[in-house]
Amino acid sequence: MNILVTGGTGFVxxxxxxxxxxxxxxxxxxxxxDNGRLEACAFKRPPAVVRGDLFASEPFPADIExxxxxxxxxxxxxxxDFARVNVEGTRAxxxxxxxxxxxxxxxxxxxxxxxGPSLGRAMLSEEVPAAPISLYGRxxxxxxxxxxxQCAVPRIVIRAPIVFGPWDMDMLDAFRIVNxxxxxxxxxxxxxxxxxYVKDLVRGMIAAAFSSCGSEIxxxxxxxxxxxxxxxxxxxxxxxxxxxxxxxxxxAMGRVLAEFSELRIRFFGNKAIFNRDKFNEMKFPxxxxxxxxxxxxxxxxxxxxxxxxxxxxxxxxxxxGFL
Numbered sequence: 649m650n651i652l653v654t655g656g657t658g659f660v661x662x663x664x665x666x667x668x669x670x671x672x673x674x675x676x677x678x679x680x681x682d683n684g685r686l687e688a689c690a691f692k693r694p695p696a697v698v699r700g701d702l703f704a705s706e707p708f709p710a711d712i713e714x715x716x717x718x719x720x721x722x723x724x725x726x727x728x729d730f731a732r733v734n735v736e737g738t739r740a741x742x743x744x745x746x747x748x749x750x751x752x753x754x755x756x757x758x759x760x761x762x763x764g765p766s767l768g769r770a771m772l773s774e775e776v777p778a779a780p781i782s783l784y785g786r787x788x789x790x791x792x793x794x795x796x797x798q799c800a801v802p803r804i805v806i807r808a809p810i811v812f813g814p815w816d817m818d819m820l821d822a823f824r825i826v827n828x829x830x831x832x833x834x835x836x837x838x839x840x841x842x843x844x845y846v847k848d849l850v851r852g853m854i855a856a857a858f859s860s861c862g863s864e865i866x867x868x869x870x871x872x873x874x875x876x877x878x879x880x881x882x883x884x885x886x887x888x889x890x891x892x893x894x895x896x897x898x899x900a901m902g903r904v905l906a907e908f909s910e911l912r913i914r915f916f917g918n919k920a921i922f923n924r925d926k927f928n929e930m931k932f933p934x935x936x937x938x939x940x941x942x943x944x945x946x947x948x949x950x951x952x953x954x955x956x957x958x959x960x961x962x963x964x965x966x967x968x969g970f971l
Contacts, residue, residue, distance in 0.1 A: 655718030702737035742798035761785035765932035813846030
């Protein structure tokens, strides 16, 4: 199958592209604007390249049959960048896909942030109305709506919770703190999260893409949610920090740190995942979703146990010199 991937040099994208290429039966085209990022991926089989971005590029090959749309802003220098990239960029992409006569399906990687936090510890299902509470979450929901409004072929939306694994730079900060023997907690409230290892997420995306279902929304997540303190204690053991100290950061101090981080982002021009928008998400005690639908419809379940996935991630960080 002829496949176009946006965001193919990003964290999830490079795993997806590697998996598609490994199958050996697809012609994979990457929308690429940064040659350096492409070279860093070091794919064993070279994909075809379309130069450009979501707004403008070389013409897409006329025989494209499937599109995986992963390109998105997850951290920005300016709040308006979420809407510009995630929403306007997606609308521009959908418009440029319109002439492709062979296009059969579009797969969008979205986020649990598009749905919003859970009430209590009740796991969100796909039928629960979305209620995002952050700029990022609202941009991802608007992105989903843009695809639904403009895409003339069946589209599958994959809502992912926290994704971790090799090449992830967002969870690295948490692992680095734990590696210093410290487990930071925001307040004394237990905080519950759904997780998915990146290789399992990619498997779920591919399973949905090549299924016979029509337009659907799926959560892809481990069946059990995890409590943050327990997760970090597990990471501490894997890092050899058996006596890691738990430090509780009051929520008021967390807000101050988020504002300080945002000032540093603006002053130094370096994107960071932690800011006031992320803090607004972190205040809620549960971000959990049910993957029962994809299991029931496609018989898909994650394969990699959480301890093994954490161990693989930590091993990769160490191999790269990050820990």
